[in-house]
Amino acid sequence: MVEYWRWKEYRWTSPDIDWKTAKIISCGIDVGSVSTQAVIMTDGQLYAYSNMRTGSNSPDSARNGLDWALKETDIKQENIHFIVATGYGRVNIPFANKAITEIACHARGANFMYGPTVRTVLDMGGQDCKAIRCDDKGKVTAFLMNDKCAAGTGRGMEVFADLLQVHIEEVGDLSLQVDKEPPPVSSTCVVFAKSEASALLRKGVPKNEVLAAYCSAMSHRVFSLLERLGVEKDFVITGGISKNTGIVKRLEKEMGLTPLTPRYDPQIAGGVGAALFAKSLVEKQRAGA
Amino acid sequence: MITAGIDIGAKSIKVVVLKDGQVAAKAIDLGGFDQKGTTDRLFKKAVAEAGATEAEVKYVVATGAGKDEFLSATDKVTEVTADARGAHMVHPKSRTVISIGAEEGRAIKCDEQGKVVDFAINEKCAAGAGAFTEAMARALELKVEDLGPLSLKSDNAVPMNAQCAVFAESEVVSLVHAGTSKQDISRAIHDAIASRISSMARRISIENDVLLIGGVAKNPGFVASLKRDLATDVFVPTDPEFISALGAAHIAHDRAVAKGGA
Numbered sequence: 001m002v003e004y005w006r007w008k009e010y011r012w013t014s015p016d017i018d019w020k021t022a023k024i025i026s027c028g029i030d031v032g033s034v035s036t037q038a039v040i041m042t043d044g045q046l047y048a049y050s051n052m053r054t055g056s057n058s059p060d061s062a063r064n065g066l067d068w069a070l071k072e073t074d075i076k077q078e079n080i081h082f083i084v085a086t087g088y089g090r091v092n093i094p095f096a097n098k099a100i101t102e103i104a105c106h107a108r109g110a111n112f113m114y115g116p117t118v119r120t121v122l123d124m125g126g127q128d129c130k131a132i133r134c135d136d137k138g139k140v141t142a143f144l145m146n147d148k149c150a151a152g153t154g155r156g157m158e159v160f161a162d163l164l165q166v167h168i169e170e171v172g173d174l175s176l177q178v179d180k181e182p183p184p185v186s187s188t189c190v191v192f193a194k195s196e197a198s199a200l201l202r203k204g205v206p207k208n209e210v211l212a213a214y215c216s217a218m219s220h221r222v223f224s225l226l227e228r229l230g231v232e233k234d235f236v237i238t239g240g241i242s243k244n245t246g247i248v249k250r251l252e253k254e255m256g257l258t259p260l261t262p263r264y265d266p267q268i269a270g271g272v273g274a275a276l277f278a279k280s281l282v283e284k285q286r287a288g289a
Numbered sequence: 290m291i292t293a294g295i296d297i298g299a300k301s302i303k304v305v306v307l308k309d310g311q312v313a314a315k316a317i318d319l320g321g322f323d324q325k326g327t328t329d330r331l332f333k334k335a336v337a338e339a340g341a342t343e344a345e346v347k348y349v350v351a352t353g354a355g356k357d358e359f360l361s362a363t364d365k366v367t368e369v370t371a372d373a374r375g376a377h378m379v380h381p382k383s384r385t386v387i388s389i390g391a392e393e394g395r396a397i398k399c400d401e402q403g404k405v406v407d408f409a410i411n412e413k414c415a416a417g418a419g420a421f422t423e424a425m426a427r428a429l430e431l432k433v434e435d436l437g438p439l440s441l442k443s444d445n446a447v448p449m450n451a452q453c454a455v456f457a458e459s460e461v462v463s464l465v466h467a468g469t470s471k472q473d474i475s476r477a478i479h480d481a482i483a484s485r486i487s488s489m490a491r492r493i494s495i496e497n498d499v500l501l502i503g504g505v506a507k508n509p510g511f512v513a514s515l516k517r518d519l520a521t522d523v524f525v526p527t528d529p530e531f532i533s534a535l536g537a538a539h540i541a542h543d544r545a546v547a548k549g550g551a
Contacts, residue, residue, distance in 0.1 A: 033459070056466040127456055149414070150455035159455060190455045191415035191424060192392060195299070202322055 005158035005168050007240075011050040011068050012265075017042055019075055024282050027069075027080045028274025029062045029096065030105065031089030034126025034154055035240060038065035039271035040075065044112075044279055048073050049268050054126075058089030062096070082278040082285075086270050088127070100277050102270050103132055103143050109273030110236050111138025113264045119232040122222065122251075122259075123269065124241030126154040129222060131229040138273070144229045150190040152221040154240045159190055160214050163197060164207050175211035175246035182209045184217035193217065211246065219250035226255070236260050238269035291341045292348045292545050294537025295362065296371065297328055297355035300391035300419070301504065303534040304331050306339040306346075310542050313339035315531055320355070328359050348545035350537040354393065366540055368533060369397055369408045375536025376500045377403025379526040384496040387486060387515075387523075388533065389505035391419040396490035407493045415454040417485040419505045424454045425478040428461040429471055437510030440475035447477040457481065475510060483514035490519070499523045502532040 019025060022042035030037045032054060040048040050069040054061045062085065066077070077095070085096035086105040093099070102123075110121045116136040123130045128147035134140050150156040161168040182205075187193040193214065200210050237259045241247055243266065252258055264272070291313075296303040297320070306314040316335040321327050336343055351362035352371040368388070372395060376386040386397040394417040398407040411417040415424070426433040447469055451457040457478075464474050482505075490499075499521060505511055506529035516523050526532060 033456075056463055127459075148452050150453045155455055155459070187413075189414045189416075190453075191420050192413075195392070 002165070004161040004165055006053075007168050009050075009052045011048070011071065013048040013073055014046060017045060017047050019047055019073065024279050025075065025080050026275045026278035026282060027066065027083045028105065028271040028276070028278055029065055029083065029085050029093065030087040030102065030268075030270035030274060031058050031062050031065070031085065031093065032126050032270070033088045033128070035267065036061045036065040036087070037268045037271040038062070038069040039268055039275045040069055040073070040080070041272070041275040041279060044276065046264065046272065049265070049271060051265070051267055054089070058092040059094055061089065062093045081282045084274040084278040084281070086274040097278070098281065100274060103130060103140055103145075105270045105273030105277065106130065106238060107132050107134040107140045107273065108138040108276050109269035109271070110134070110238060112272055112276060113262065113266070113269055114234065114236045114260045117234045118236050118260070120226070120229075120235045121269075122226060122235070122237045124152070124154065124222065124237065124239040124247070126240060129153055129225060131226050133229060133232065142229060144225055146225060149188070151188045151193070152218055152225070156190040156218065157241065157244065159194060160197065160211065163194055164210060166207060166211065169243070171211055172215070172244035172246035172248070174208050175215040176249060177208045178212045181216060182213045184220060185213045188221070215244075215246035216250055219247055219254055222247070223251060223254045231255065231257065233257065234260050236262070238266045240267055242266040290347050290542070290545060291336070291339065291345045292538055292541035293332070293336070293346055294371070294534045294539070294541055295328065295332060295349060295351045295359055296534035296537060297324065297351065297353040297358055298390050299354050299393065301530070302328050302331055303531050304335040305531055305534040305538040306335045306341070307538045307542050308339060308341070310539070312535070313341075315528070317530065324355055325358050332359070332361070348541040350541040350544070352533055352537045363541070364544065366537060368393070369395060369405055369410070371533045371536035371540065372502060373397050373399040373405045373536065374403050374539055375532035375534070376502060378535060378539055379532060380498065380500045380524055382498045383500040383524070385490065385493075385499045387490055387499060387501050389419060389486065389501070389503040391423075391504065394418050394486055394489060396486070396493050398493045398496065409489050409492045411485075411489055416452050416457070417482065417489060419503075421454045421457070421482050422478060422505065422508065422511065424458055425461055428458045429465070429474060431471065436475050436478065437508035439472050440479050440510030441513060443470070443472040443476035445473045445476070446480060447473045449477045449481040452485070476514070479508070479510040479514035480518070483511060483518045486515060487518040495519060495521065497521060501525050502529045504530040506530070
């Protein structure tokens with residue numbers, strides 16, 4: 001059976017950094033409900049990371065993520081000075097030194113990844129969607145989130161990828177291949193939207209149009225969250241859904257605002273923020289000692 | 290005099306045919322791909338079973354989410370009106386009617402004549418409808434009919450954190466991985482949906498007797514969870530999924546009489 005929702009896991013190491021010369025090696029692990037990222041930073045520079053599917057328990061997922069990030073580097077876990085865990089599974093990671101909420105980590109990570117002009121971060125994750133306002137230091141000033149309902153989350157998108165038998169990584173581009181934007185799927189609930197989409201398919205509506213109808217509904221839903229919070233420039237999108245052009249393009253149009261182009265993988269923002277918090281905590285410890 | 294009520298739900302279609310106000314035939318089938326075709330076929334079948342011809346049917350009232358699909362209906366009524374009337378016919382002491390179908394949940398407050406006083410509806414979210422238990426049964430790899438009896442064997446309340454049916458599916462899978470027994474998970478599923486339904490019902494305030502109708506009423510696990518959550522007795526009529534169609538059929542009978550078609 002083809003698992004259309006299954007995206008590729010990957011890891012990365014910087015070719016330019018020699019970690020042995022670093023004063024602080026910090027680590028951030030973002031154990032989300034769907035994916036886990038482990039990020040290693042050397043003196044506040046991105047050195048290595050991994051992005052994997054979260055398994056059935058948080059400690060194992062964090063462990064696997066960290067092991068994979070460290071693979072192909074010769075860093076041992078004992079070389080790492082501080083580990084901060086974040087995300088849905090953050091409180092349940094025995095080898096982390098501290099847990100910090102993902103809201104704080106995403107804002108801080110976005111500040112590093114996109115620069116200090118970022119004021120609004122939309123993080124579209126696997127099982128939640130967060131709209132965050134922050135200052136030029138990446139400190140959170142306000143936020144709103146939906147973590148109760150699959151509408152507007154990556155999990156909802158996976159359900160649709162499976163239903164339409166389109167690989168999750170191709171959903172966005174395919175949804176944009178329409179001559180005219182179809183009316184959005186009217187049900188909010190993903191379970192009901194699925195029945196609605198099945199009815200459209202039975203009527204002979206092509207897959208790309210059904211996907212367009214769903215992406216458009218999802219974009220409206222996320223837009224209303226952003227509207228409630230109020231959007232200030234610069235605006236960025238992080239999390240897995242930020243890689244879905246079908247959502248990003250529609251949201252861009254609805255907002256009349258273009259998000260900043262990512263220089264880093266937008267899915268690691270939480271992990272990067274956590275690693276930066278870890279670095280600051282080491283500095284504080286050393287200053288106090 | 291022959292009259293009929295037809296309830297075109299999100300998932301299944303129900304027909305009740307009355308002969309002089311007494312039930313003469315009932316029929317039910319899944320709507321399937323061709324809801325219109327199924328409705329026509331089912332209506333013909335029920336009328337034939339009642340020993341009547343279509344020409345003899347004086348009045349047909351349609352209700353349910355797909356009520357506009359049945360073009361031969363004389364009239365339409367809302368699901369709330371049909372529920373209340375049907376409930377009054379089978380259990381005249383009903384003051385709170387809770388009706389749970391595949392994609393909708395309703396709580397209706399009615400008076401001693403079966404007239405609607407107040408109501409609340411959830412049609413936006415699968416967490417308070419039959420679709421929820423169906424999705425959970427799939428995640429547990431059980432038949433939805435087996436979920437209820439299995440949950441009655443559990444005396445252990447395991448909490449479910451997820452409200453959304455999509456998230457709850459992942460949670461059920463995690464519970465299975467964690468070694469929680471299927472009977473405890475089944476109970477957790479029914480407790481979860483019951484808590485959603487009772488919070489909707491409390492919005493209209495609950496008055497006894499409480500009558501539970503709709504397809505989900507056939508699930509004994511859900512009935513047990515709802516009783517616990519509401520801390521009151523809950524009555525379930527025979528063939529609870531036909532009550533709305535029955536209500537529509539009685540409304541059809543009244544209207545035919547009012548038109549002088551006796």
